[in-house]
Amino acid sequence: MQRSITSALWFCAPFAVLLVLWAILVPYFDVSPRLLPQPGAVVRAGIEGIQDGTLIQHIGASLLRVAVGTVLALVVAIPLGIAMGVSPVFSSFLTPPLRFFSVLAGIAWIPIATLWFGYGFGAITFVIFNAVFFIVTYNTLLGVSTIPLHVRNAAASLGAGRWAMLTEVLLPGALPHIVTGIRTGLGFAWRGLIAAEMIATNVGLGYMLFVARDFYKTEVIVLGMIVIGVLWLLLDRLLLAPIERATIERWGMVQRA
Amino acid sequence: MARWPSIGAIAPFVLLIAVWWIVTELQIFPRVFLPGPVDVVRSFGSLVHTGILPEYLQDSMVRLAVGAFWGIAIGIPLGMLVGLSSRAHTALWPPLLFFQAIGDIAWLPILVIWFGYGLTTMTVVIVYTVIFPVILNTVLGVRSIPITMYRAAQSLGASRTRILWEVVLPGALPSIMTGLRNGLGYGWRALIATEIIVGTSGIGFLMFDARRAGSVVEILLGMIILGILWYIVDGWILAPIERATGQRWGLVTR
Numbered sequence: 001m002q003r004s005i006t007s008a009l010w011f012c013a014p015f016a017v018l019l020v021l022w023a024i025l026v027p028y029f030d031v032s033p034r035l036l037p038q039p040g041a042v043v044r045a046g047i048e049g050i051q052d053g054t055l056i057q058h059i060g061a062s063l064l065r066v067a068v069g070t071v072l073a074l075v076v077a078i079p080l081g082i083a084m085g086v087s088p089v090f091s092s093f094l095t096p097p098l099r100f101f102s103v104l105a106g107i108a109w110i111p112i113a114t115l116w117f118g119y120g121f122g123a124i125t126f127v128i129f130n131a132v133f134f135i136v137t138y139n140t141l142l143g144v145s146t147i148p149l150h151v152r153n154a155a156a157s158l159g160a161g162r163w164a165m166l167t168e169v170l171l172p173g174a175l176p177h178i179v180t181g182i183r184t185g186l187g188f189a190w191r192g193l194i195a196a197e198m199i200a201t202n203v204g205l206g207y208m209l210f211v212a213r214d215f216y217k218t219e220v221i222v223l224g225m226i227v228i229g230v231l232w233l234l235l236d237r238l239l240l241a242p243i244e245r246a247t248i249e250r251w252g253m254v255q256r257a
Numbered sequence: 258m259a260r261w262p263s264i265g266a267i268a269p270f271v272l273l274i275a276v277w278w279i280v281t282e283l284q285i286f287p288r289v290f291l292p293g294p295v296d297v298v299r300s301f302g303s304l305v306h307t308g309i310l311p312e313y314l315q316d317s318m319v320r321l322a323v324g325a326f327w328g329i330a331i332g333i334p335l336g337m338l339v340g341l342s343s344r345a346h347t348a349l350w351p352p353l354l355f356f357q358a359i360g361d362i363a364w365l366p367i368l369v370i371w372f373g374y375g376l377t378t379m380t381v382v383i384v385y386t387v388i389f390p391v392i393l394n395t396v397l398g399v400r401s402i403p404i405t406m407y408r409a410a411q412s413l414g415a416s417r418t419r420i421l422w423e424v425v426l427p428g429a430l431p432s433i434m435t436g437l438r439n440g441l442g443y444g445w446r447a448l449i450a451t452e453i454i455v456g457t458s459g460i461g462f463l464m465f466d467a468r469r470a471g472s473v474v475e476i477l478l479g480m481i482i483l484g485i486l487w488y489i490v491d492g493w494i495l496a497p498i499e500r501a502t503g504q505r506w507g508l509v510t511r
Contacts, residue, residue, distance in 0.1 A: 011351045018352065030400060035371065082374070097269045103442070103487045104480055108461075111468035111476045124379040194362045195450045199465075206362070212365035219366050229359035 037219035042226070045097045046221040054208075059227065062205045065121065066193055069128025070186060077133045079180060081140025082170055090146045098138040106131030106192020113201050124196045124204075130186035131192045139181025143174030185242050190232055205231075273305045292474045295480065300346060309463075311430045314482075317459040321448050322378065324383025332388040332440070336395025337425065346396075353392060359473055361447045363388040365454055386447035387440040394436025398429030434499040441495065445487055 025031075033041065039189040042148045049055030084090045109130045155169045157181065197206025205224055212220035274294055277341045280286070281293030304310035336343045340352070361382045402425065410424050452461025460479050467475035 010347060014348050014351045015355070017348075040461075046459060093269050095269075097273055100484045100488055102268070103446075103484055103491075107446055107453070108464070108480050108483055110453060111464040112473065112480070115471065115473055115476065117467050191362055191450075194360060195454065198362070198365070198454055209366045213369055216370060218367065218370065220468065221370075224365070225359050225363045228363045229355050232358040232360070249485075251484045 001015065031226065034216045037222055041219040042223050045217075045223045046227075049220075049223070052136055055227075056204050057158040057203060057224075058208045059231070061197040062193060062197065062206070063231075065124050065204070066186075066189055067203060069125040070132050070189055071128045072094075072125070073132035073185070074136060074182065077136035078140050080176075082166070082174065084137075085144025085174065086170070088145065091141050095138070098141065100132055101130075102138050104130070104134075106188050106194050110196050110199060113196070119200045119202075121201070124193065125201050127192050127196045128189045130181070131188035135185040135188065136178065136181040139177045140174055140178040141186075143177025143181075144170055146177070147173035179240075179244050179247050183244070186235065186240065190235075225246055283341065285341070289471075290473060292477065296474050297478050299301070300478050303479070304475070313463050315458050315459070317448060317452065320379050320459065321383060321441075321444055325387050325444055328384045328387025328440060328444065329391055329437065332391030332436075333377075333395055334394040335388075335423075336433075337429070338398055339392065340396040340399025340429070341425070344426050352389070353389070357389040357393075361443075362450055362454075369455060374455045376456070378455060379448070381443045382447055382451045387444040389435040390440040390443060391433070394432045394439070395429055398432025398436075399425060399430065402428035430502050431499070434502045438491065438495045438499055442487070442491065445483075449483065 019039060026036055026038050037045075042203065043075065046055065049058075086095055106127050109127050110123075113126045117123040117126055152165070152169055155165055160169065193204075194209075197204035198210040201207055205228055209221055209224040212218075233243040266303035278294050281291055285291075299444045301310070303448075339349050342345075364382060364385060365378070365490070368381055372381070406424050406428060407420065410420050415423070447462075448459070451461040455463045456462035456465070460482060464479035465475045467473070467479070
């Protein structure tokens with residue numbers, strides 16, 4: 001307990017230094033608030049945003065889109081990836097196109113998404129779906145294809161039915177790759193979300209940033225950036241890292257550095 | 258060793274294009290929403306003919322090259338510093354993680370306020386994107402050099418500079434190459450995003466402009482070009498280099 005408190009303190013220390021520097025240098029150099037806001041202004045903007053509910057609205061909208069898009073993508077991608085991965089012919093055939101589409105992570109889909117779905121929730125969720133879907137399918141495929149054939153044969157010769165094969169051999173075996181895919185995909189999704197929200201909607205964190213730029217409200221911009229950073233760190237530490245620990249380390253196929 | 262894409266890699270795309278062609282011929286989706294391969298090829302031809310495509314392509318590539326260059330030039334030394342010095346690590350690691358979490362796109366609004374819509378803004382975004390994978394992988398590479406190597410070099414009388422050049426740098430090189438490859442991938446995507454949001458030329462801008470004109474053909478063309486370009490650069494240039502450095506310095510088993 002003591003150790004995690006001290007390590008948390010050490011983690012925060014550089015930020016405390018940065019904060020102090022920020023609070024001192026900005027007034028000292030008399031930087032125009034149109035260029036860089038004072039820490040106090042950012043805090044005030046944050047409190048206002050919470051009080052009149054707009055900040056919560058933006059955060060909620062962004063998180064909702066990410067959640068919906070990601071869940072949808074996972075529900076389709078993982079079964080598809082497993083089904084494809086089981087056959088070596090299929091997996092080597094489908095790997096190049098999947099890799100090709102993985103490159104077009106999220107952002108490149110924005111123009112066509114807005115054309116097909118108009119502006120708003122649909123287009124952004126589509127972008128997020130794509131960002132997650134291709135990379136997770138590819139990784140699932142990869143994961144299944146790296147399961148040693150003799151493991152699958154052993155299970156089959158012990159009389160494993162299709163369901164047992166799926167839940168006890170294929171899924172656990174592919175899980176490290178799947179989780180890596182989810183982590184990468186979520187990263188793509190988060191960045192694609194912000195970019196998409198800048199062009200294609202009227203609520204959300206990306207939108208909040210973009211509009212503030214029009215009015216030179218740098219304190220809102222900085223607030224938004226900090227919120228985005230904190231949200232991603234929270235997602236990573238509270239969601240992804242525990243999942244990785246529970247699956248990858250548990251099945252012992254990958255050593256954690 | 259097969260370093261060039263073989264028939265096996267091309268065949269799936271041929272099938273994909275065939276399926277695409279059939280879907281558009283059957284008019285399952287309105288032609289306006291999903292044009293066929295022939296339309297895309299025709300558009301490609303006319304864009305090349307009018308000189309727009311080569312110019313946009315060049316603009317995009319130049320921006321990526323400049324951004325990547327600075328990202329690498331700053332990232333590798335910084336990564337080595339953080340990897341070698343535990344004080345630098347304690348001081349810089351948390352901010353590195355945090356700023357990486359903010360992401361490049363979120364910097365666009367404030368960069369536009371500071372530098373306007375231009376090459377500086379775009380270069381900064383690309384540098385920002387490239388730098389994090391490079392730094393993180395450099396740190397990983399530096400830290401994964403076995404301590405026995407250092408001791409061996411020291412016991413043979415190597416100075417600090419020689420250790421840096423002949424132990425640390427080669428030892429970290431495989432990881433650095435991985436970081437470079439990842440960084441370029443992220444940089445490429447960041448470039449497209451920046452061109453879509455604040456660009457005035459380039460492939461990303463091509464797609465966004467086509468969207469405003471409602472022309473799906475050019476959007477598809479842009480996406481295909483993006484995919485092919487990256488596939489070529491990554492598959493034929495970056496991956497072989499990564500494999501070669503890993504094999505040569507033998508510290509990474511692939």
